[in-house]
Amino acid sequence: WGPAPYVPNYGSGYPSYQTMKGIFHARLGQNGERDILLAQWGDQIRVFEGWNAAAGNSWRALLGPSASSPQLVATFGADKKARFPAQFVSTSNGIVIIPAGDSPRPYFYDGEEILPLGYESPPGAPEGLGPDEGYTHNFDGLATDAEWAKYGRIGTLSTDSINAAANLGRISTGTYRAAVQWVDRWGNLSPLSGRSSPVRIPPYKDDAAIEERLIQILWASIAPGPKGTIGRMLLRTKDELSSGTLDLFEMSCYASEGFLSFSTIPDNSTKVFADNTPDSWLIRKPEAVVAVTAFKLYAVAFSRGWAANFEGDPGRLHSTLPGRWGTFEEFAEIYPDPSGNAITGLQKVAEGLLVFTVSTTFLITPSDGGDGFVSQTLHPTIGCVAPSSIATLPSGQTVWLGREGFFAHTPVSYGQGTIALISGPIDKHIRGFNKARMLQACAAVDVREGVYRCWVADQASTTNNICWEFDGTGWKRRNDVDAAAVCVTDDHRSMMLVAGRAQESGQAVTEGVWLLDHQVQSWVPQGRESSIKTAWMRSGRSKMRGSPLTVYLWLRARESGTLSIEVQRDWKSTVTQTVTAPLYSTDDTPAFWDTAVLGTGTWEQARPYWTRVDIFAPSSEVFRLKISHTAEWEFIAIAFDEAPQGDTFRSAPK
Secondary structure (H helix, E strand, O other), X not given: OOOEEOOOOOOOOOOOOOOEEEEEEEEEOOOOOEEEEEEEEOOEEEEEOOOOOOOOOOEEEEEEOHHHOOOEEOOOOOOOOOOOOOEEEEOOOOEEEEOOOOOOOOEEEOOOOEEEOOOOOOOOOOEEEOHHHOOOOOXXXXXXXXXXXXXXXXXXXXXXXXXXXXXXXXXXXXXXXXXXXXXXXOOOEOOOOOOOOOEEEOOEEEEEEHHHOOEOEEEEOOOXXXXXXXXXXXXXXXXXXXXXXXXXXXXXXXHOOOOOOOOOEOOXXXXXXXXXXXXXXXXXXXXXXXXXXXXXXXXXXXXXXXXXXXXXXXXXXXXXXXXXXXXXXXXXXXXXXXXXXXXXXXXXXXXXXXXXXXXXXXXXXXXXXXXXXXXXXXXXXXXXXXXXXXXXXXXXXXXXXXXXXEEEEEOOOOOOOEEEEOOHHHHHHHOOEOHXXXXXXXXXXXXOOOXXXXXXXXXXXXXXXXXXXXXXXXXXXXXXXXXXXXXXOOOOOOOEEEEEEEEEOOOOEEEEEEEXXXXXXXXXXXXXXXXXXXXXXXXXXXXXXEEEEEEEEEEEOOOOOEEEEEEEEOOOOOEEEEEEEEOOOOOOXXXXXXXXXXXXXXXXXXXXXXEEEEOOOOOEOOEEEEEEEOOOOEEEEEEEEEEEOOOOOOXXXX
């Protein structure tokens, strides 16, 4: 039944929650051994620490204002405006977190450390020191001509004067520049710094020993990066005057051959680097990346991260480098909608990446040449209004909430798949959704039942107070919780967790984290009614009135109560009759749980049975029934008998 509080009362009370805005579960580690449950309430992102903690301390603050003593201080507000719920996306080595709030900066959490995702600014340019600045290879100051550049490897030999036999040569004038790029603990790269001022190598026209004329360069003022930086990549040009290129190239660690280290300087403290790397060792060009700015949506597809709905540029879709979830490629932006309409949803599907605006659906796929990605319009008039309403059923069908109702993308063996409206049977209910609050709808798929569940704000509600369930063929609804966000645990439990509001019997509505379809003895939920409303029966022959007399219900015996049956007729919602029916066969009364004496009978599996109900709907065109009960019951089928009845409102023909 449920719901049940995820953190029960072990005698110290329940944790205290504020307005819920997000929830997410994932497993991290090579074998998924690290279990992570995150939630946002108010202006804080918190991580679940376990049930054994004292009440109020089961959740530790990861992100929030300094007053909450979080692991990382950040401010993103705590208002109750209609917004997307907090976005959480699992990657191979951590979780991308986009808090619900004003222009939230994205963050990354690996189970131990939480930091801003990627870099929002480049390093400062380094400073170069060479012969003109008085640098010798040992940094002891200017020495004799034979010592100041001894044992160097940098410089361009004048090709017309090399005497290989005598190991003599002349040095041409050359210039070199450098730049810096930060590397964080997850492999993300910062944008390149500006280039340094040129380091000039003066010419030497007299023959001399080559090892005494090639030089070293000292790069100084190498800026340390922000917290989380574990290395700096130093990049240098080849001789700008002789090489024919002005490109930057990565330097290997400590001038060693090859690229055995992830960065040139594998620390975040050293500020100088003695460069003795010859131009012939400079092979690999740096990754051109851009700074990370605030965005609202994120997804993983094609082994890359995809961010969208950027602050000030909501129609931009931008991909990262493969496996580097906060490193956005330069010139990799895509604008699926040429008019720049805001992107409102992202979802990976079998064919590629679905991208939504409010009014259009696009599909991102690799280009034919394999050197990029292309966007194609999947449907020109169907879009998505709520990014957290997107979820994929076990069948592969992806469902979401659009302006006109719920839609589904069904994959096909070849091609782009199909998109269709699936909420036609509940259209009159969809017209009652709070349009201003549709963007905050949230959904997940119950793995055990294979059911899509989406919570929406109905009528004038400011919270998502109604849940609509779709099992692939039909719709149901429930209202046991108001869900601000929902997730399913990524483990063998497959539990559906809701962040939102629920009500204990006889108590006020409470904010918290709730486990659906489970119940505990210490928390009794507010009683609620479950019901089935039939279609309008007799509609196929409604032009010939009839008088339904008897309804037969096929049920399964569950308890000793009674069903309530309301009768409506002739397309009207007015209830014309209310009758009851027993929840068990009166011809063979079974033993019931909690009433039978232990040991006095044989426990049997609940058996199906038919029960007869007399109703009164004379001379009706159509009729329908609402069958309801406040406890457990199981409905199987319905049938009815009727007596033909002529039309009493028109004269019979003569």
